[in-house]
Amino acid sequence: MKRLIYFGVLAFGLWTGAGMAQNGPLRIEITDGVIEPLTFAVPMFEAENIEAVTIATEMSRIVANDLSSSGLFREVPPSRFIAQRSSFAEPVRYPDWRAINTQALVTAAVKTTSFGRLTVKFRIFDIYSGVQLGSGMQLSGSTKAVRRMAHKVADQVYARITGEGPYFDSKIVFVSESGPKDQRLKRLAIMDYDGENLQFLTGNENTVLAPRVSSDGQQVLYTSWETGFPQIYLLDVSSAARKRLPTPDNGMAFSPRFSPDAKRMVYSFEQGGNTDIYLMDLASARSARMTSSPSIDTAPSFSPDGRSIVFESDRSGTQQLYVMPVTGGTPKRISFGNGRYGTPVWSPRGDLIAFTKQSNGRFGIGVMRTDGSEERLLSASFLDEGPSWSPNGRVIMFTRETQGPKGAPSLYSVDISGRNLRALNLRSPASDPSWGPVLP
Amino acid sequence: MSPGSYISFALHLGFVGWLVFSGDFSRKPSELSVADVSVISSEVFDIMVNNSSPEISTAIPSAEAIPVVEAAVGPSTPQVDEAPVQVPQGLSQISPGDALPSRRPDAVAPVQDVVILPPVELQAPRMEDSAQQPLQTSLPPKPRPAQRIAPTAIAAPDIEMDLGAQSREAAAPQEAPAEVAQAQEAQAPEAAAPEIVTEAEKPSAAPVVTANAPERSVRPRSRPAPPAAQVPEPAAVEPESSQIDPVTAALNAALMAGDEAPVGPEAAAAPLAEQFIRGMQRAIAECWNLGALSSAALSTIVVVEMELTRDGKPIANTIKMLGFEGGDDTSAERAFETALRAIQGCGAQGFDLPKDQFATWRRVELTFNPEKMRVR
Numbered sequence: 001m002k003r004l005i006y007f008g009v010l011a012f013g014l015w016t017g018a019g020m021a022q023n024g025p026l027r028i029e030i031t032d033g034v035i036e037p038l039t040f041a042v043p044m045f046e047a048e049n050i051e052a053v054t055i056a057t058e059m060s061r062i063v064a065n066d067l068s069s070s071g072l073f074r075e076v077p078p079s080r081f082i083a084q085r086s087s088f089a090e091p092v093r094y095p096d097w098r099a100i101n102t103q104a105l106v107t108a109a110v111k112t113t114s115f116g117r118l119t120v121k122f123r124i125f126d127i128y129s130g131v132q133l134g135s136g137m138q139l140s141g142s143t144k145a146v147r148r149m150a151h152k153v154a155d156q157v158y159a160r161i162t163g164e165g166p167y168f169d170s171k172i173v174f175v176s177e178s179g180p181k182d183q184r185l186k187r188l189a190i191m192d193y194d195g196e197n198l199q200f201l202t203g204n205e206n207t208v209l210a211p212r213v214s215s216d217g218q219q220v221l222y223t224s225w226e227t228g229f230p231q232i233y234l235l236d237v238s239s240a241a242r243k244r245l246p247t248p249d250n251g252m253a254f255s256p257r258f259s260p261d262a263k264r265m266v267y268s269f270e271q272g273g274n275t276d277i278y279l280m281d282l283a284s285a286r287s288a289r290m291t292s293s294p295s296i297d298t299a300p301s302f303s304p305d306g307r308s309i310v311f312e313s314d315r316s317g318t319q320q321l322y323v324m325p326v327t328g329g330t331p332k333r334i335s336f337g338n339g340r341y342g343t344p345v346w347s348p349r350g351d352l353i354a355f356t357k358q359s360n361g362r363f364g365i366g367v368m369r370t371d372g373s374e375e376r377l378l379s380a381s382f383l384d385e386g387p388s389w390s391p392n393g394r395v396i397m398f399t400r401e402t403q404g405p406k407g408a409p410s411l412y413s414v415d416i417s418g419r420n421l422r423a424l425n426l427r428s429p430a431s432d433p434s435w436g437p438v439l440p
Numbered sequence: 441m442s443p444g445s446y447i448s449f450a451l452h453l454g455f456v457g458w459l460v461f462s463g464d465f466s467r468k469p470s471e472l473s474v475a476d477v478s479v480i481s482s483e484v485f486d487i488m489v490n491n492s493s494p495e496i497s498t499a500i501p502s503a504e505a506i507p508v509v510e511a512a513v514g515p516s517t518p519q520v521d522e523a524p525v526q527v528p529q530g531l532s533q534i535s536p537g538d539a540l541p542s543r544r545p546d547a548v549a550p551v552q553d554v555v556i557l558p559p560v561e562l563q564a565p566r567m568e569d570s571a572q573q574p575l576q577t578s579l580p581p582k583p584r585p586a587q588r589i590a591p592t593a594i595a596a597p598d599i600e601m602d603l604g605a606q607s608r609e610a611a612a613p614q615e616a617p618a619e620v621a622q623a624q625e626a627q628a629p630e631a632a633a634p635e636i637v638t639e640a641e642k643p644s645a646a647p648v649v650t651a652n653a654p655e656r657s658v659r660p661r662s663r664p665a666p667p668a669a670q671v672p673e674p675a676a677v678e679p680e681s682s683q684i685d686p687v688t689a690a691l692n693a694a695l696m697a698g699d700e701a702p703v704g705p706e707a708a709a710a711p712l713a714e715q716f717i718r719g720m721q722r723a724i725a726e727c728w729n730l731g732a733l734s735s736a737a738l739s740t741i742v743v744v745e746m747e748l749t750r751d752g753k754p755i756a757n758t759i760k761m762l763g764f765e766g767g768d769d770t771s772a773e774r775a776f777e778t779a780l781r782a783i784q785g786c787g788a789q790g791f792d793l794p795k796d797q798f799a800t801w802r803r804v805e806l807t808f809n810p811e812k813m814r815v816r
Contacts, residue, residue, distance in 0.1 A: 024803075025803035025804055025805040026712060026717075027804075027805045027806075028717055028724075028805070029807040030721060030725055030728055030779075030782075030808050030809065031809045031810075031811065031812055032725045032813075033725055033728030033729060033730045033782070033813055034726065034727075034728065034729050034730070034731070035729070037732065038729060038731060038732035072732040103729075126777065126780075126781065128781040128784045128785045129777070129781060161732055161777075162732050162734050162737075163734035163737045394734075416735070
């Protein structure tokens with residue numbers, strides 16, 4: 001009897017196994033792929049009334065340029081379009097877009113209303129999958145904010161497809177330079193992320209350096225020689241009003257940076273040849289010393305949770321990066337490669353630290369984990385320095401200065417993957433970028 | 441003239457006079473009442489029919505601002521080394537005589553009233569239809585604009601692939617490598633220095649097929665446990681195996697008879713040849729484009745299941761994500777969408793698989809592991 005039961009169980013097991021072998025899926029692992037920009041098409045936005053025709057054309061170009069500038073997308077030129085969309089509500093003919101190798105499609109309609117208002121509604125389609133990605137969205141704003149609204153549309157498309165946060169609708173504060181190299185005039189300026197809408201925040205009477213935008217984009221810390229000595233100033237972006245922060249007069253104060261909540265500031269103070277890092281509460285204007293070593297400790301930057309700072313120091317004999325808690329403690333060295341490290345900046349996502357590295361007679365911008373691991377150099381040239389993170393932590397902007405008597409600084413950006421290195425097209429030399437948050 | 445005629449003349453004259461001087465001819469015409477009529481969209485009509493109001497949010501879409509977390513240990517009172525420097529109390533205001541910038545920033549025009557529209561039905565063509573049929577474009581495909589403007593001849597245009605070409609090479613996005621090189625040249629002129637490690641490490645556009653067997657793949661923990669296909673090894677039951685073979689064979693034969701696949705049990709149970717597995721890996725890898733993925737999605741492994749038709753084409757509504765590992769829901773969704781594009785982009789013409797083993801590859805489980813591709 002036992003033998004019979006055993007046979008029965010065994011037969012059942014084999015029967016199930018055979019069934020499974022037949023019905024079980026074939027398993028394949030894909031570990032290799034391609035790294036290419038995703039192809040997209042932006043047909044000209046539909047103008048729902050005659051007043052919106054020009055705006056629709058402008059907005060569609062801005063959206064396409066934004067996406068292309070990220071390096072993650074490549075536009076399919078309108079000259080290749082097969083489908084000629086006539087209405088925003090018209091169903092998408094996916095085969096037409098597949099035939100020209102389009103992977104994402106953005107359709108939109110623009111309408112102006114009374115009182116100078118503008119409405120844009122848009123949809124995103126995944127062509128290969130034949131589905132709309134997410135819900136359609138619409139934005140409403142002033143007709144004077146066409147560029148901002150276009151950036152917002154591009155931000156939504158970018159975020160929906162990539163999974164990264166947006167960054168197109170943001171501002172950058174930087175130092176605009178003019179004049180000959182040995183008598184360079186410098187003043188603070190602010191512009192859109194793509195270089196448009198340039199406006200000056202200070203005059204060019206005094207040399208200014210290293211502006212740092214607060215996390216809400218409303219204030220800027222910078223260093224100025226206004227008193228003949230480098231001191232730190234706080235500037236309100238909307239009114240351009242500024243005031244000097246009360247650092248001691250018997251030394252040089254420089255390299256300021258906001259805490260994430262913009263209530264405090266870390267900065268460097270040099271006195272008697274020794275430079276240390278201080279923390280100032282901006283409400284009470286009280287400063288407290290954070291480091292105390294006979295070395296140059298400078299360029300501090302907060303972690304996004306506000307609990308730590310990273311800074312550069314030559315306390316080990318060479319210029320290296322260190323991390324320490326804001327509450328005090330022993331700094332921990334995180335950089336150990338060949339060369340000198342400086343101007344560290346913590347990523348807004350908290351996962352990486354960008355820095356400037358000097359080695360082999362060249363400067364480059366690099367990133368590393370917050371513990372110093374996985375260091376990667378993203379750029380290299382005669383002089384690259386001063387990285388600043390985009391609000392989503394995906395792009396780094398920095399200063400690149402060319403060599404020679406006519407050499408001039410300009411702003412560059414690079415994806416954290418090291419791809420899409422590109423120069424920002426500005427009319428005059430520029431340096432020290434500080435990337436502000438995405439606008440509300 | 442008779443008296444009746446006089447009376448009739450007088451009455452008519454009086455009636456006409458009344459009409460002219462005090463009747464309706466001098467009165468203003470009565471105003472027309474016109475009802476406003478507007479055309480509504482089908483979406484609004486659907487909403488009205490369904491008696492539901494659209495969800496309207498006045499909130500600006502999430503801006504993904506820099507995450508700010510207050511320190512648990514009160515950073516407002518840092519315990520630092522010392523506070524040797526005497527600092528003034530209060531902020532010093534710049535004197536009014538200081539030069540102010542000649543140009544002040546204009547107020548940034550706010551973008552307001554960002555509204556999320558309700559889902560819209562567009563009667564779009566069904567994806568599975570296009571995946572199993574030759575693509576029908578709205579215009580004659582020849583000549584293609586790209587062919588006219590391309591500097592060199594294009595080997596296998598998309599449209600030819602779409603019209604039924606059987607070669608696997610035609611299923612790949614052909615122009616991509618050339619245009620990528622063009623973009624890099626335009627965007628990164630002198631920066632192509634040897635020290636740009638990540639550029640040097642850029643993976644080739646031509647995928648390298650690994651020889652990893654499916655059993656050795658990294659699998660998400662959240663994936664359902666796969667059925668133990670090879671569990672009952674015949675060698676484990678040496679004494680009785682020969683005795684039960686006829687029973688098993690009979691049971692299997694009965695099972696086969698009820699199965700959809702009209703193939704013999706030997707063909708169904710035989711493992712798929714390595715060349716077909718590699719061919720499928722290669723085909724999907726050519727379309728698995730990770731270039732527009734977030735860093736988080738690049739750290740996410742997704743397992744996707746799909747069913748194929750007898751000619752090796754993916755059935756669209758059977759493609760689903762079984763599980764993921766290494767990321768959150770959003771990054772997994774983005775990673776899955778990328779996998780979906782790879783399957784549908786390069787599987788539209790059907791994978792090269794042996795038809796007599798349809799039962800073996802009818803269901804496929806794909807593990808997309810970007811470990812080698814991710815941004816570190």
